[in-house]
Amino acid sequence: MKVDWLIVGAGFTGATLAERIANGLDQKVLVVEGRNHIGGNAYDCYDEQGILIHKYGSHTFHTNSKLVWDYLSRFTQWRPYFHEVRACVDGIKIPLPFNLNALSALFSPQYAQKLESLLIRQYGFGAKIPILKLRDSAHEELGFLADYIYQKVFHRYTIKQWDLKPEELDQSVSARVPVYVSRDNRYFQDTYQGIPLHGFTTMFQRMLDHPNIKVLLNTDYQEIADEIRYKRMIYTGPIDSFFGNKHGQLPYRSLRFHFETHQKEWYQEVGTVNYPNEYDFTRILEQKHLTGQVVPHTTISFVYPQPYSPGENEPYYPIPRKENSQRYSLYKQEAEQIRDQVLFAGRLADYQYYNMDQAVARALTLFKQIVTE
């Protein structure tokens, strides 16, 4: 078989590049995917009970990029959806990010009002204050609030999620946790938000539906790379395994999803409920909230963080520590040297957590570079 491009991986990065090259350059592409489906981690499918589930955890699309939104809108209509997350704190479900509604839910009306006035006076309504900044506040009661949120919402959750204490992770992890001086319960405030009307997988099918694109599932690229004649490769898999782990393995955190179907219309009030302090799982997901499917029963999934072992489970989250970024940069240098033959992109090849819109933006930028080369 002879193609112009061999693309490894049919997730957002691989599918966007395949579509752009096939449509924009009129060149032939073979997409090789190790799993038995397209869509990467955004894959959705119907379970045995007929519920549309997100197999690798709930995916909500959100972006501020008109370019990315318009690009994906060529392949799907959108179901308007604003994701909401609750955290269970001492048996009370509070909104995340922690906001003024959380204060009202947790404290007496007088005390909540006092903290609210202090926050608004000090930071202004609508501000998002990183928890570490609030911790540094000279005001005693705001310092108390920061410690309270850190302990009740962040500390144990971080240990469960990463099996590391917050201080063992890059500061950027805790710096990202905001307190939102607002009553807006939406998890994201991006301009564009939604779920593909007929699901993510259908959107991927449309992206890859082109006479210049062939897709081979259930195949590791190494099984066929020698049999295919291609001019250039785009690799969206783990960069360390591409180079035979010669600089050591890049560590990831994995997840296990335990699905259950319940014979009632709804299991919980929103799509995601976090359990920072109790249980071994970190959250319970209910994707019907995202998909809007109307059926009398529902499927939920419990999310259990796990150590990652190649071949046994999936690499989900790069572990944000300095030594891991340093190891990645060794692989990046190797990748630069073979740039004429192989281009690396995507969350696994860049060893970086990307939201879906960031993966698409990265792919569109790479395509632009390919065109101008």
Ligand code: FAD
């Ligand atoms: P992937 O989707 O991982 O695709 C890479 C593909 O390459 C995979 O299908 C893999 O099987 C294949 N592959 C790897 N190696 C090989 C090989 N050797 N041979 C053949 N195929 C190979 N983003 C959001 O914007 N909103 C969310 O709500 C959100 N929720 C998330 C929840 C979870 C639990 C996780 C883990 C991620 C979430 N994301 C979310 C991020 C989103 O999943 C990523 O942005 C997206 O998957 C990145 O696409 P990708 O193509 O780079 O990687």
